[in-house]
Amino acid sequence: MSRLLEIENLRVEIPALTGAAPILEGVDIGLDRGEKLGIVGESGCGKSMTALAIMGLLPGAARATGAIRLDGRDLLATSEREMQGIRGRRIAMVFQEPMTALNPVKTIGAQIAESLILHLRLPKAQAAERARALLDRVGLPGPRFSLDLYPHQLSGGQRQRVVIAIALACGPDVLIADEPTTALDVTIQAQILDLLEDLVAEMGMALVLITHDLGVVEETCERMMVMYAGRVVESGRTADVFAHMAHPYTRGLFAASPRSALLTSAREPSGRKRRLAAIPGQVPDPRARPPGCAFAPRCPRAQDDCRAAPPPLAPLGAPGRADHAAACLHPHPPSGMAGDVAASAEGAR
Amino acid sequence: MSGVVRKTGGRRLPAASPSLVVGLVITAIFVAMALVSLVWTPYEPTALNILNKLEAPSLAHPLGTDFFGRDVLSQIMAGAQVSIVVAVVAVLVGAGIGVPLGALAAARGGLVDDVVMRSTDLAFAFPALLTAVIITALAGPGAVNAIVAIGIFNIPVFARLTRGAALGLWKRDFVLAARCAGKSDLAITIEHVLPNCTAVLVVQATIQFALAIVAEAGLSYVGLGVQPPQPSWGKMLFDAQTYIYTAPWLAIFPGLAITIAVLGLNLLGDGLRDALDPKVRRAR
Amino acid sequence: MSRYLLGRTIALVLTALAASLVVFVAMAVLPGDPAAIILGTGARPDTLAALRAEMGLDQPVAWRYLEWIGGFLVGDLGTSYTYSVPVADLVAQRAAVSLPLAVLALVLSTLIAIPVGVYAASRRGRAGDVATMGVAQVGVAVPNFWLGLMLVILFALTLGWLPASGFPGWEAGLLAGLEALILPALALALPQAAILARVTRSSVIETLGEDFIRTARAKGLSGEAALWRHAVPNALIPVVTIMGLQFSFLLAGTIIIENVFTLPGLGRLVFQAIAQRDLITVQSLVTLLAISVIVVNFLVDLAYAALDPRLSRGGAR
């Protein structure tokens, strides 16, 4: 049986803006029913573009090639009309910015009911009933949170709950959550993530969770992918990747994450809060990517051969970790993790 | 699109947009027509020639002749003078009073600001053209009264615009620095605030210029603008109305002249705005 | 909300009073004694004095203002010098032409502008957009009184579909009245529609870039449905403001357009009153027009609040 969602060699380009340089290149993703996949990477590496490509909602000028198959059917070859029947019904999405993701002049009830009416052809009254139940389920119980509220009457976290209710309305098979908590307070972040996890488990959906936060991936997702400059640079079972971060970029991300700070010492000897080790440099612009490995200019392990051609995503070949792959010519050898990374984080400062 | 991608190395002149070019060309032709008419027109614009009255357009009279046999093309050329003079002076009057008022309101704030702003609110309650008609009708028709009547309604427009732009500038660092250096409000306004408002003011001026041309034509059309024999587009339209059955071209050409002149100025304004305000350009 | 309303209402009344004061003062400083104008140059001083007393012109200025504005509150706009009938009656008679004309023009301009603006926005940068906005650019430049003449030439003289001028009165039937108003209304409406269409277009384009449009598409709505159901309602909020401003233009426009089509409306009344130095009529009429502009802007503010739940509904948190 084919996988639920299978992406093969996805390439996205916006010729007018970036010339020949693609925004995404050679992206492969496989997702089974009920599986949770995390996608991490710095800002601008193409995570949202990947999500939008799956939804068929890339910006007007963008062109996607390769294959995106849902239950074996290639979405890139599917007509816009049919895509409309898939969006919101079989694949749904939660966005990064709850403050602007809802229409300010429509009640939240109407916005939730809309897809119920559209896809399930429910009569208005019944759609409202379902909307009520959904709101209750995402933690906005009536009568305090009436269907007649407008988005501006809710906080950011509450709005994100509404966005989640909209996404879940028709019981999709795949939920793509694009940095669903980035815009929220830390305490709210955890609540929203818990809610998402519960709902995914309850409804048996597959989840694609896009985030900056490696810690979230480790907690939530069975499998993960690290993206850099439009390519997948490391992928595998989350446990395997965390056990052995092979790609220097993955390590850099980890060193820059709050969790690595916890693993070492939360405070510097002076008592000041410890600053995170940022990866020096920044994600190259799609128009100005180096010819070889795109990470080379920032990579502590880079050598001359790295600058020749982009390294392909290749299995690392560790026994029992068939899925674990990295796109690096000189991957870190397997060894103890935490101390290792902390050391390199110290070194980076 | 090209303006978006191009790297900004210092302040470069933005590429001229089609509206800017077309607007400039039309406006230039319009001004040139008025200038040429000062020294030459195909016929004397006011010369009567009853034998040739109400002639349809022909080689001799490309736009025909009116009831008195006057050449329509010559009249339109000479009519441009009135349009330009009345509109320019009216806009200058409006800007001359409105800009200082707006700058004052922004510099002083508080009560002064309130008074200026409420006065502009009040002025906007009077439909401009209607009030201009009443002012000229009561004060007597003629170019000067027309200018005053049109100019009055340019004052609040410029006052508001200047105040809005100046308020933002007063919060900027270089103005704060000048204040700390002990410069007076007046000096700061003249040296820092107004020069930075010129772009918006110039754009608005072209728009008000276009509106003033229409207003002048409207006043002349109801007989309250410049008085005969000085030709004016609005007056030509009024005269044409009587012969609309027999000589419709008399009504067509002066209106076309107004439309094209206004179109040119509007395009110029749009083009200038795009060129001077990069924010707007990006939003397009 | 009620505090907002109260504040706005007070501002409305104050602005209206200020407007009336401006008009009154402007008319008072005008040279010429209305009584002398009525009686003509050869009038005897005692007749003149008698008439002045009768007209209340011998009273102090402040008292005259209070009397006049007090009358306004009870619907007494004074008595016309020339016709010797209440100005209110004259105005009511003429408003029966001008008001329907202005409203018809506003409705036409809205009905034309919004679909055109939305269409152009949805075809942004493509031929349909460039073509409609090109036409709109020209439309903005066309003076309405000239457009009126051109419409007369086309629809009345050449095609003979509609009357060229005049107004049969509403007694002649609704249809006959509307027939007489349709060309003048179009002449007023088309240039305004051009402005409104441009505003609508840019507002819709801005809204189409908002995140909630993406949310709507992600639900499975077609581009068309997202446009009409989500973008347009939001985009129209600022458009309403422009429509309010246009009312003032339309009022001013009617007075010239009424000349083109010889319609017996307020515009003609203004001209006649001025020609006959019927100053009280001019004074009351101008004040009334200013007040109606102020009231319309007030209503627009309310409509704005009603359309935008962020203004009408407070936060529930």
Ligand SMILES: Nc1ncnc2c1ncn2[C@@H]1O[C@H](COP(=O)(O)OP(=O)(O)OP(=O)(O)O)[C@@H](O)[C@H]1O
């Ligand atoms: N509408 C667009 N037109 C052209 N290029 C775009 C557009 N949107 C994004 N890009 C480019 O595509 C690349 C990938 O962007 P994407 O939004 O997928 O990043 P991301 O990984 O989601 O980042 P973030 O964490 O900030 O959301 C970036 O280099 C960006 O500049």
Ligand code: SF4
């Ligand atoms: S290929 Fe070379 S440059 Fe790229 S990540 Fe690996 S070591 Fe670094």
Ligand SMILES: [Mg+2]
């Ligand atoms: Mg993103």
